[in-house]
Amino acid sequence: MMSFSVRRISDDSSRRRIAWKPLLGNVLFFARPLMQLYGAWRQQREADERAERRRHxxxxxxxxxxxxxxxxxxxxxxxxxxxxxxxxxxxxxxxxxxxxxxxxxxxxxxxxxxxxxxxxxxxxxxxxxxxxxxxxxxxxxxxxxxxxxxxxxxxxxxxxxxxxxxxxxxxxxxxxxxxxxxxxxxxxxxxxxxxxxxxxxxxxxxxxxxxxxxxxxxxxxxxxxxxxxxxxxxxxxxxxxxxxxxxxxxxxxxxxxxxxxxxxxxxxxxxxxxxxxxxxxxxxxxxxxxxxxxxxxxxxxxxxxxxxxxxxxxxxxxxxxxxxxxxxxxxxxxxxxxxxxxINDRNGLYEGVVEPGGFLYTPPRELFGGQSVLLPVSIPEFPVTWKQLQMLKRLFIDMRTPYAWNADIAILNAGAKSGVARTLGNEFVRYGFPVGRIANASMPDQETSFIAAGGDSALDAAKFFGAFLDLPVQDMPAGLPAEERGAVTIVLGEDYAYTPFQNLSLPQ
CATH class of the missing domain: 3.40.630.190 (LCP protein)
Structure with missing residues (x-):
């Protein structure tokens, strides 16, 4: 039987090694500002296109x-x-x-x-x-x-x-x-x-x-x-x-x-x-x-x-x-x-789909003589009220300016109760506001919730939603990655307690 042996060809392995970790760190260090600039440019371009469609x-x-x-x-x-x-x-x-x-x-x-x-x-x-x-x-x-x-x-x-x-x-x-x-x-x-x-x-x-x-x-x-x-x-x-x-x-x-x-x-x-x-x-x-x-x-x-x-x-x-x-x-x-x-019945309840205008639900037919009807979703469930639709009317018809801003919203959980970011995000969607991201924040947990604007063009929107949700407006955290940010970023900290929009007071 032929025997085989294995030996090292060369002991000088250092010549072929590449320091990947430092190199990757340097690339990310220089690329992150470019990625942030690109993200801001893309948001502005999309906003301009949406504005032109509304004018048309x-x-x-x-x-x-x-x-x-x-x-x-x-x-x-x-x-x-x-x-x-x-x-x-x-x-x-x-x-x-x-x-x-x-x-x-x-x-x-x-x-x-x-x-x-x-x-x-x-x-x-x-x-x-x-x-x-x-x-x-x-x-x-x-x-x-x-x-x-x-x-x-x-x-x-x-x-x-x-x-x-x-x-x-x-x-x-x-x-x-x-x-x-x-x-x-x-x-x-x-x-x-x-x-x-x-x-x-x-x-x-x-x-x-x-x-x-x-x-x-x-x-x-x-x-x-x-x-x-x-x-x-x-x-x-x-x-x-x-x-x-x-x-x-x-x-x-x-x-x-x-x-x-x-x-x-x-x-x-x-x-x-x-x-x-x-x-x-x-x-x-x-x-x-x-x-x-x-x-x-x-x-x-x-x-x-x-x-x-x-x-x-x-x-x-x-x-x-x-x-x-x-x-x-x-x-x-x-x-x-x-x-x-x-106005529709895609209300997001029971893990269902949520869409703008999703304030209705279908009650059992036997309660209405076999008819298929739609009723307003009420908080609390009984008695049936139009409070959510009345708040929609106040925001969408009376105020309407918050919809003209069309500010993309990111909602991040940074210490709040599990699931509360999704609940708040669904509420924004129901009322017709664009929500681009709902996720856990990569930043450390925060004791206090806050809102940050992604730039000067979103400052009015951030101030409005800050007053509406009773949250302070502060600078965007420097370490927050660009992909987690929105034109308006809402960070939910340990102090956050969800309140339905119908129970909030509109800013004057």
């Missing part, structure tokens, strides 16, 4: 308002009004005819927008949205309510869903002796009063449009272009004769006529009513873009067609002067912020 959305909203004002002017008589516009110009015409818009104490005009089905829908409202505009037209807030939101108490009516309110109040007013048109207008006001009272919001007017008007309006502007995010095949799309048909549309860019746009907005192929609301907003934005890009406001025939549709398919408590005032606001607006949110 407001321009779209104001284009719609201007179109509505033009249609209102044409109620004077198409030929006479058109000559008037050609002579004095749109802005002068609006200044002459517009009245002062009603406003709440904060200078906001709040409208309730309703979308209604055809006669088979029995006066049920399919779409419910609050639109709040500030006096200068520099910001707008859109808050969508799901049709299954249930009111346990209604003035003069038994409990019921919000999409039944217009119908039920209309029936009540007819029984009281009002003529059909007067009963319908009063029912719109009653619905606005019901929703406004629950949210503690003054609602100054209501606009209701039916499905046929939607279809005709899309056709009148030559259709709309949308990007469909996924293939849709709905084999149970309802028809006018109470049957079903298959509605199918492919993902990608699509040009839709009125009938197809309505089906796309109404299909339940995707998961919920909340997805339908997103598609409805997509169609409305596409309509506004079409009007603006094609210069349709300057074409008398198109505007006259829209005016005819408005007269037949739109009902509103707004008078002519208020409509023209909205158009004046649109004409004078130079862009600003638009914030949108949908």
């Amino acid at each position: 959305a407001l321009r779209i909203a104001m284009t719609v308002a201007a179109a509505l004002a033009l249609a209102a002017l044409l109620w004077m008589g198409t030929a006479r009004a058109w000559m008037f516009l050609k002579t004095v110009g749109l802005r002068t015409a609006l200044n002459i005819a517009a009245t002062e818009l009603p406003r709440d104490a904060l200078g906001h005009t709040n409208l309730l927008l309703l979308g209604q089905g055809d006669s088979a829908g029995q006066d049920l409202t399919d779409t419910l949205m609050i639109a709040s505009l500030d006096a200068r037209g520099s910001s707008a807030v859109l808050l969508s309510l799901p049709r299954d939101l249930h009111f346990l108490e209604r003035k003069g009516l038994p409990d019921g869903k919000v999409n039944n309110s217009y119908r039920d109040y209309k029936v009540r007013r007819r029984r009281e002796g009002l003529e059909p048109d007067a009963a319908s207008l009063q029912a719109l006001r009653d619905s606005a009063q019901e929703i406004g009272s629950a949210l503690q919001l003054d609602i100054h007017g209501v606009v209701k449009v039916d499905f046929e008007g939607f279809v005709q309006a899309v056709d009148a502007i030559g259709g709309v272009d949308v990007a469909v995010p996924e293939d849709i095949v709905d084999t149970q799309f309802p028809t006018a004769d109470y049957g079903y048909e298959t509605f199918a549309i492919n993902a990608g860019p699509q040009h839709l006529d009125g009938a197809t746009a309505l089906k796309y907005a109404r299909t339940r192929h995707t998961s919920s009513d909340f997805d339908r609301s997103a598609r409805q907003q997509q169609i409305l934005k596409a309509m506004a873009a079409r009007v603006r890009e094609q210069g349709l406001l300057g074409k008398a025939r198109t505007v006259a067609a829209l005016q005819s549709i408005v007269a037949e398919h739109v009902e509103t408590t707004l008078d002519l002067g208020m409509i023209l005032a909205l158009g004046k606001m649109a004409a004078e607006s130079e862009g600003g912020d638009v914030h949108a949110m949908q």
Whole structure:
């Protein structure tokens, strides 16, 4: 048997050894500031892009308002009004005819927008949205309510869903002796009063449009272009004769006529009513873009067609002067912020998904005669209250500035009870604030909680949230890695005790 032996080739191993630890330490020492600079640059770039998207959305909203004002002017008589516009110009015409818009104490005009089905829908409202505009037209807030939101108490009516309110109040007013048109207008006001009272919001007017008007309006502007995010095949799309048909549309860019746009907005192929609301907003934005890009406001025939549709398919408590005032606001607006949110049931309870607007839950059907309804999540659980939604209204509609900052928030646990950072983070998300990181801090435990701004641009946001949470604002810890920081960083120390937002006081 052949034998083998092993021997060292060279004893001089030091020539090939590399001091990896010191080298790596030097690399990290010089790289960390560069990484921090890159992170700050990326945050600023993303903030600039988000701001431009918000300005674009407001321009779209104001284009719609201007179109509505033009249609209102044409109620004077198409030929006479058109000559008037050609002579004095749109802005002068609006200044002459517009009245002062009603406003709440904060200078906001709040409208309730309703979308209604055809006669088979029995006066049920399919779409419910609050639109709040500030006096200068520099910001707008859109808050969508799901049709299954249930009111346990209604003035003069038994409990019921919000999409039944217009119908039920209309029936009540007819029984009281009002003529059909007067009963319908009063029912719109009653619905606005019901929703406004629950949210503690003054609602100054209501606009209701039916499905046929939607279809005709899309056709009148030559259709709309949308990007469909996924293939849709709905084999149970309802028809006018109470049957079903298959509605199918492919993902990608699509040009839709009125009938197809309505089906796309109404299909339940995707998961919920909340997805339908997103598609409805997509169609409305596409309509506004079409009007603006094609210069349709300057074409008398198109505007006259829209005016005819408005007269037949739109009902509103707004008078002519208020409509023209909205158009004046649109004409004078130079862009600003638009914030949108949908109230939903993705509330994060029981380790579920949490999303902005997640303030509702589904109670057992047997408690409501087999109906599927949505109720506000309450703290404590009983009795059911609207306290969280009222706090959302105060932040999102009344104040709205904290949403314009759009400051990315990092929440770090540095000595607080386990899980409390996640609880606070979910609360921020529910109220619509961007949370980029929830984690345990790499820094040592802190006795005192605090908030730090990632730069001068985030200082106002840090001060606001510091006052809201009753936490001091101090400098960003020098040793905190860049990947753990946000534009606003909240460090929860040993002294931190979680309090729901509904129980906090807003900074003045």
